[in-house]
Amino acid sequence: MDFSFVIGQSITQALGVTAIIYCLAAMGLNLQFGYTGLLNFGQVAFAAIGAYSIGVIVISFGASLWAAIPIGLLASVALALVLGIPTLRLRADYLAIVTIATSEIIRLMVRSIALRETFGGANGINGKMGQAFHDLNPFHADIELPFLTWTRQDLWVVTVGWSLIAIFTLATWLLVRSPWGRVVKGIREDENAVVSLGKNAYVYKMQALVLGGLLGTVGGIVWAVAKQSVQPDNFVPDVTFFSYTILLLGGAARVFGPIVGAIIFWFLLVFVGEFLNQMIAAGWITFLLPTDVGPIRFILVGLGLMGLMIFRPQGIFGDKRELALDAR
Amino acid sequence: MPANGQRALEAQSALATVPRVPGASKPDPILVASSIVRRFGGLSAVDVDHVEVQRGSITALIGPNGAGKTTFFNLLTGFDAPDEGAWSFNGRSMGRLSPYRVARLGMVRTFQLTKALNRLRVIDNMLLGAKGQRGERLWASLFPFLWRGQEVKNTERADVLLKRFSLDAKRGDFAGSLSGGQRKLLEMARALMSEPELIMLDEPMAGVNPALTQSLLQHIKMIREEGSTVLFVEHDMDMVHDISDWVIVMAQGKIIAEGPPGDVMKNSEVIDAYLGSRHEKALTESGESLTTGEIK
Ligand SMILES: Nc1ncnc2c1ncn2[C@@H]1O[C@H](COP(=O)(O)OP(=O)(O)OP(=O)(O)O)[C@@H](O)[C@H]1O
Ligand SMILES: [Mg+2]
Numbered sequence: 328m329d330f331s332f333v334i335g336q337s338i339t340q341a342l343g344v345t346a347i348i349y350c351l352a353a354m355g356l357n358l359q360f361g362y363t364g365l366l367n368f369g370q371v372a373f374a375a376i377g378a379y380s381i382g383v384i385v386i387s388f389g390a391s392l393w394a395a396i397p398i399g400l401l402a403s404v405a406l407a408l409v410l411g412i413p414t415l416r417l418r419a420d421y422l423a424i425v426t427i428a429t430s431e432i433i434r435l436m437v438r439s440i441a442l443r444e445t446f447g448g449a450n451g452i453n454g455k456m457g458q459a460f461h462d463l464n465p466f467h468a469d470i471e472l473p474f475l476t477w478t479r480q481d482l483w484v485v486t487v488g489w490s491l492i493a494i495f496t497l498a499t500w501l502l503v504r505s506p507w508g509r510v511v512k513g514i515r516e517d518e519n520a521v522v523s524l525g526k527n528a529y530v531y532k533m534q535a536l537v538l539g540g541l542l543g544t545v546g547g548i549v550w551a552v553a554k555q556s557v558q559p560d561n562f563v564p565d566v567t568f569f570s571y572t573i574l575l576l577g578g579a580a581r582v583f584g585p586i587v588g589a590i591i592f593w594f595l596l597v598f599v600g601e602f603l604n605q606m607i608a609a610g611w612i613t614f615l616l617p618t619d620v621g622p623i624r625f626i627l628v629g630l631g632l633m634g635l636m637i638f639r640p641q642g643i644f645g646d647k648r649e650l651a652l653d654a655r
Numbered sequence: 656m657p658a659n660g661q662r663a664l665e666a667q668s669a670l671a672t673v674p675r676v677p678g679a680s681k682p683d684p685i686l687v688a689s690s691i692v693r694r695f696g697g698l699s700a701v702d703v704d705h706v707e708v709q710r711g712s713i714t715a716l717i718g719p720n721g722a723g724k725t726t727f728f729n730l731l732t733g734f735d736a737p738d739e740g741a742w743s744f745n746g747r748s749m750g751r752l753s754p755y756r757v758a759r760l761g762m763v764r765t766f767q768l769t770k771a772l773n774r775l776r777v778i779d780n781m782l783l784g785a786k787g788q789r790g791e792r793l794w795a796s797l798f799p800f801l802w803r804g805q806e807v808k809n810t811e812r813a814d815v816l817l818k819r820f821s822l823d824a825k826r827g828d829f830a831g832s833l834s835g836g837q838r839k840l841l842e843m844a845r846a847l848m849s850e851p852e853l854i855m856l857d858e859p860m861a862g863v864n865p866a867l868t869q870s871l872l873q874h875i876k877m878i879r880e881e882g883s884t885v886l887f888v889e890h891d892m893d894m895v896h897d898i899s900d901w902v903i904v905m906a907q908g909k910i911i912a913e914g915p916p917g918d919v920m921k922n923s924e925v926i927d928a929y930l931g932s933r934h935e936k937a938l939t940e941s942g943e944s945l946t947t948g949e950i951k
Contacts, residue, residue, distance in 0.1 A: 498797065501796070501799070502793075502797065505790045505791075505796035505797070505802070506782070506788045506789075506790030506791045506796060506802060506806065507790060507791050507792065507793055507795075507796035509782060509783055510783065510791055512772070513772050513775060513780075516772035516774055516775060517770045517771075519734065519766070520770035520771075520772055520842075521772075521783065522734075522753075522758070523732070523734075523754060523758055523764055523765075523766070523770075523846075524763070524783055524784050524845065524846070524848075524849055525756075525758035525759040525763070525849060526755055526791070527753070527755045528755070534793050648829065648832075649774050
């Protein structure tokens with residue numbers, strides 16, 4: 328049993344591309360749900376819009392990646408407006424219903440046979456859609472530290488990815504400690520109180536929805552560029568729910584919550600999976616097949632998270648006193 | 656009557672010649688509402704023919720539970736839409752205006768069921784009330800130097816108000832940790848942060864202890880002295896008697912009487928609909944004890 332391999336894999340994944348993508352999605356949810364109180368259950372739709380914009384524009388239409396990125400971001404804003412305009416005037420649950428439905432509609436649409444020419448059907452779009460980005464790679468060799476192994480390509484994606492996260496975290500920090508942040512937090516607590524003080528809550532909610540969606544879209548763009556492949560079944564609602572898990576794990580309405588949450592979540596998931604794999608390979612566990620590991624690691628991590636929510640419901644960074652106020 | 660300032664005398668003398676009838680027109684109304692109807696199914700919760708509120712006065716809106724006072728507030732401030740009717744504030748027609756616009760025009764209300772913003776600190780609750788904040792715009796918020804100065808000024812003003820409302824010790828606490836009465840105070844102070852021309856208070860004294868009620872009365876009078884108009888709903892008749900220049904009585908959605916507090920409370924219709932026949936006696940008794948209390 329190679330324990331250092333298990334640790335090495337876990338660390339590599341906890342800091343890797345997937346963690347970055349989920350971190351970005353969770354940062355979007357933090358703005359929307361953590362600070363503004365908007366229940367967006369379709370964050371994966373924003374990621375899908377980003378990833379598919381890259382795939383479709385670069386591969387299907389043969390245009391440049393640098394044109395695809397701004398178009399993807401614009402499409403994301405358009406999606407947020409389409410979702411927000413009818414629902415943000417209504418009670419909070421309407422947004423939740425509409426977003427989760429829309430995320431499934433988008434997945435089924437890009438998966439459909441009728442639109443296979445553009446979106447590639449169930450196979451998705453495969454091809455060197457991130458090449459223009461990888462051409463800029465300043466790294467010349469793979470990285471092989473004791474507990475960290477990345478290819479040269481991954482290293483480049485990870486460097487840019489965490490840099491983006493750093494910039495967006497700084498921007499989030501500036502936003503939420505400003506008077507703008509005070510208004511959105513007020514809306515989270517009681518929209519009518521904020522309205523009664525002369526603030527147009529609708530506009531603030533729309534801004535939060537757009538900004539949070541854009542963060543999810545950046546995650547989707549990173550996905551397409553890093554994996555050079557987008558498939559419809561990557562964009563199932565689970566992505567949204569894992570992002571929420573990450574947010575609550577790190578602590579909602581905490582600037583660093585999504586970063587800490589994403590790292591811990593992926594560390595645990597990979598650690599449990601690899602650990603079980605090694606135990607099975609070594610013959611220490613005989614009642615499981617290697618194919619059982621996938622689902623079982625989710626069960627175990629899920630149990631762990633339940634424990635966390637019972638003993639530390641405010642998340643890792645949260646303030647317990649703040650949580651207690653909800654009960655009043 | 657405790658010492659009243661210049662504005663109180665002005666308001667009372669302006670109202671002296673107004674006829675004591677429902678819907679009486681006032682010399683200088685800040686708010687004028689006509690034929691306002693709001694139905695919930697078969698029930699007409701509000702059915703007001705005509706009402707005016709004198710500028711610079713403290714006007715009380717009283718009436719039994721379910722009379723439609725809160726609903727009337729909701730209609731006037733845009734939180735609810737009437738089935739019929741029109742009203743104007745400062746001469747500006749207000750029908751169908753979104754509630755945030757109503758507030759920006761200077762007509763700010765509080766809620767009967769207090770809306771403290773629980774997971775915001777008391778001082779942030781206050782700052783939220785300030786108007787025209789540059790830092791509330793998305794882009795400007797990213798550049799603190801654009802709004803720091805304004806924020807400092809607003810904070811100073813908030814601290815003065817917090818002190819006035821005996822909440823200065825709670826400045827840094829979460830609003831959710833305040834008691835019910837403290838929340839009432841916070842909501843009122845927060846509304847004052849926006850420097851409203853007309854402040855509409857829905858039961859500001861509910862749950863506030865007697866000692867504090869006395870100082871709150873002074874605050875409300877001070878609001879009038881600073882040039883604002885106060886319209887408030889209250890069930891505590893001693894308080895209504897003590898501070899209002901004018902009283903409007905609602906019952907079953909209609910305005911049934913208007914006049915200075917002394918007159919209204921002797922009105923037999925009001926006694927029947929609201930006060931009950933035993934009230935007059937109770938009021939004089941407590942009125943006496945109030946006076947002796949003050950002499951001491
Ligand atoms: N949203 C609503 N749906 C149905 N009926 C309502 C609604 N809001 C108020 N009502 C009814 O309208 C009437 C007036 O209610 P309102 O809250 O305005 O009374 P109020 O004068 O403020 O009473 P209180 O002194 O108890 O606060 C009541 O009969 C109430 O049941
Ligand atoms: Mg009421």
